[in-house]
Amino acid sequence: MRKFTKRSAAFVTAGVIAVTGAGAAYAAWLLSGTGSAAATAGSAAQLSVSGITVTPAFGPGSTNDVAFTVTNTNAFPAEITSVSIGTITNAVADTVCADNNVVANEDADQPASLPTLGAAGSATDEATITFDDALKMIADPQNGCQGVNFTIPVTVAAVSAAS
Template sequence: MTNNRKRLAVLGGVLLVLAGAGVAFAAYLSTGTGTGETTSTVAVNSTIKPSSRGTALYPGASTPYTVTINNPNPYPVKVVSITASSSAAAGTCPAGTVTSPGLTNPPGTIAPNGTADYTLTATMINDPDNSCQGKTFTMQLDANLASAAG
């Protein structure tokens, strides 16, 4: 019987060690719940500035001119369109003497905090007022841009 007791004592000891290890192992397992949080940026509007005027216009003539659009945002954008426009009055020269058809879906993107140039066409009407000679024609342009984050 002594051997049986020894065996039982050893077996009991092993079982106690294994049970303790199981409790210790289980003590490292857990689950958790909670939330995460972040915010989104607010889009900053771009600006359009003239970068070249093209050649001097005369009745019925057209010329390309270039504008620069900036992207002040931290992500790339694509120009969806630049609206068509006509000139404002230039002194006594009437509004609408020069027109520009605008652009739709020009190729390329504008890098974050970057700029890109776009070429449009300006056309003088066939019968402008004589007071339009030597004037600088300004046209209001609006660009629609969309995120090009990929």
């Protein structure tokens, strides 16, 4: 039987270390992990339209501007894309002053510069818009329309402006 020398012992030790080290290095490449998450998308809130004013006061044949404030209550910015006037009404009988004495002016151009509102709580989450010549009173309104208050619904359309 052969005797192990210091030299033989060194080769055997080096071989064991090499194999063990290679095994450890190989094991480092086999690490893995998995996971998953679930999330629900939020829902967009309606923009708030308030402070609607009409200038000047209605008169026979007048065209009138509509000014209002829009507020974004969403957590993302919103770009306003259009403004529209709904069906105009008043609280008096049609025989006194029919609703159609004041109508949306279909010839009016959209406001020239529609804003992008910042996310809710930001310094830019609110803007005032003026819709020039948005309304008109017909040229021959009923006499009973003098002093009557009209309800003017204003709708703004918008899209998300998140980047």
